[in-house]
Amino acid sequence: MSSGLLLAAALLLWPGRAALRRERRRWLSPRADPAPRLGARVPLPALAAAATGGVAVLLSTPLVAVLAGGCAALGARAELRRRVGLQEEARVTALVEALTALGAELRGGRSLEEATRAAVAACADVDSGRALARAVRSPGDGGPGADGELGRVLARVAAAARLSARTGCSLAAVVGAVEDDLRARSRQRLELRSATAGSRASAALLAGLPVLGLVMGGGVGADPWHVLTTSPTGQVLLVAGVGLEVAGLAWSARLVSRAAR
Numbered sequence: 001m002s003s004g005l006l007l008a009a010a011l012l013l014w015p016g017r018a019a020l021r022r023e024r025r026r027w028l029s030p031r032a033d034p035a036p037r038l039g040a041r042v043p044l045p046a047l048a049a050a051a052t053g054g055v056a057v058l059l060s061t062p063l064v065a066v067l068a069g070g071c072a073a074l075g076a077r078a079e080l081r082r083r084v085g086l087q088e089e090a091r092v093t094a095l096v097e098a099l100t101a102l103g104a105e106l107r108g109g110r111s112l113e114e115a116t117r118a119a120v121a122a123c124a125d126v127d128s129g130r131a132l133a134r135a136v137r138s139p140g141d142g143g144p145g146a147d148g149e150l151g152r153v154l155a156r157v158a159a160a161a162r163l164s165a166r167t168g169c170s171l172a173a174v175v176g177a178v179e180d181d182l183r184a185r186s187r188q189r190l191e192l193r194s195a196t197a198g199s200r201a202s203a204a205l206l207a208g209l210p211v212l213g214l215v216m217g218g219g220v221g222a223d224p225w226h227v228l229t230t231s232p233t234g235q236v237l238l239v240a241g242v243g244l245e246v247a248g249l250a251w252s253a254r255l256v257s258r259a260a261r
Contacts, residue, residue, distance in 0.1 A: 044076045044080055045072075045073040045074075045076040045080070046073070047076075048069075048072040048073055048075065048076035049069035049070065049072050049073040049076075050069070052069050052071075052072035053065040053066065053068055053069030053072070056068040056069070060229055061229050063229065063235055063238070063239070064229055067238070067239070067242050071242065071246065074246060078253070088148050088149060088150060090125065091125045091128045091150050092128075092149055092150055092153065092182065092186070093124075093186070094123050094124040094125035094128050094129075095123065095125070095128045095132060095150065095153060095154075095182070096179055096182045096183060096186075097122055097123060097124065098119040098120065098122055098128065098129055098132050099119070099132075099157070099175050099179040099182070100122075100179055101115075101118050101121075102115050102116065102118070102119035102132075102136070102175055103172045103175040103176045103179060105118045105119065106170075106171055106172035106175065112136065113137075116132075116133050116136050116137060119132060119133075119136075120132065120133050128150065131150070131154050132154065132157065135154045135155075135157045135158040135161065136157060136158075136161050137161075149185075153178065153182060156178050157175065157178060160174035160175065160178070192259070195259075196256045196259055199252070199255075199256050199259075200252075200256055203248075203252040203253070203256070206248070207245060207248070207249055210241065
């Protein structure tokens, strides 16, 4: 049983394809730090699993350590996804401000080069400003090289720049349309997030009920934790309970994320 649990924990910690692509781009980037810190070399889920499992194995059984390490890794992965989402939203917000400046400068009669410099200066995120400049100045060099919503927006800007260069149409009008679409998407995202806040809170409350049950059982002298960690039947129930808990949280998060799209 212990070898199977260790194999399951290793599979949970194995990075996905998207993480491997991001890591490859980071190491191939010329701006990469030649001597990265430990936190940059070791993934956060692995660190969380090792630290939590190490503490748990000192306080309880190896089975509890494996389960605690796996749950810590899953929690760290969820936190990383949340941080990436917030970072992408901040970059898109900065890009909206840059597009506002670009459209205003073009409508004011400035040249494309001058308007691009003004837009880059108005962008709060340096990387987003540089990507926007590449999309406008060199729209046919293979794309801006960004992922997610930011990449889609920059691809639209690059397509608008190519169309303007080939046909002579106004670039300011297309930039204004992209900006309006981004602002509408941002408002819709905030409304959906507010609408699903109750569901997320309910899922978090239900996830904490088993812990409350253990505390209440210990308070009346039943000692359920000792039964779950020492007896064979209790260990099977502990593994099944943790598995169902993780599956329920994952399914709830999936439903909420699909509703918020």
